[in-house]
Amino acid sequence: MVQPLTYFKESASQTAGPYVHIGCTPNFSGITGVYETDLGSGPMVNDKTRGERITIRGFVYDGAMTPLKDALIEIWQADADGFYNSPSETRGKADPNFLGWARCPGDMQTGEFVFETIKPGRVPFRDGRLMAPHVTFWIVARGINLGLNTRMYFSDEEQANAEDPILSRIEHRVRVPTLIGKREGDTVTFNIYLQGENETIFFDI
Template sequence: MTHPTDTPLYPFKESPSQTAGPYVHIGLTPNFCGISGVYDADLGTAMVDDRTKGERITLQGRVIDGAGNPLTDALVEIWQADADGRYPDGREPGFSGWGRAPADAKTGMFRFDTIKPGRVSYPDGRMQAPHINIWIVARGINLGLNSRIYFEDEAEANAADPVLLRMDLQERAGSLIAKGGGGSYSHDIHLQGPQETVFFDI
């Protein structure tokens, strides 16, 4: 006779992990996929309008795999502070603080039209450099990847940023810095390899 204590407490096996694709675009960006009637416009497409305060910028880039190829099925989301360094609470006119963009099916390029964020304070009171938080999913990625994007023309602020300073390998901080200036920035996300982007465990 089997004693109750001999029965495994959790007899079930772990469910297999699932990747984010290939159907993620159908659910999140139906208009991009040619499916009309779900939303007037895909959510996250427009972050700014004529009322938005701050310096208008364009941010574009690609998600690159370990073989150096752009992922044409990547989906990218960003969230950021407004020009005054505050995260929108829904009451800021003309600025959502959040955007979503699918990669171009041929080039793998994503693009956001937004504003340069203001500086946000760190928990200990130090000011962080202007940055954009980024989240990436694609076929083959089981859990969305979180990272940040800083700006090349904010070198002084970047040098004192408390998050960048916490990195053990300071040379890797460059993987988080978008190139450009004057309102136009480019930034590629490398999933693997010598240029691998720093990702955050959050």
């Protein structure tokens, strides 16, 4: 019997649960034989990649300051010259030896994520002003219905950060440090806080 259209209602929104790992990183989840490697798990750089090598590492913390052990993080960024590895890049030719995108599930024991990449170059804002070097993050995990977007800037780029057209628009200046990765040598530490006093700024894009 045909049912009236009002009978079928939209399903309630659900959090990512374990399915994001099964779908995005099956090998990491123990499901082998589907894909040789998980998409985005390979190296972003090789021995021909231009730019300064860095390691980005950090944790995603919940409101109780507990590291999430089931978070999945993606990053994308420009190459060392400020060009994106994308068909929509029209300003110049991106480094063919730099992928520009990667995906990393947090360690299931500690929650730590790690990316081996390069420090990106400056990219122009839509009005032509140069943005400070930054890496874009996308985060999904338990309790998150829609992926969260944020950025990581660099603590050793104080002048560029002061000129950045995105950072300068943040009204509550005390929250700007939540977007700054702390650099020590070739390691940049960037922790993401979902709630609480140090809640990271997330972008509606």
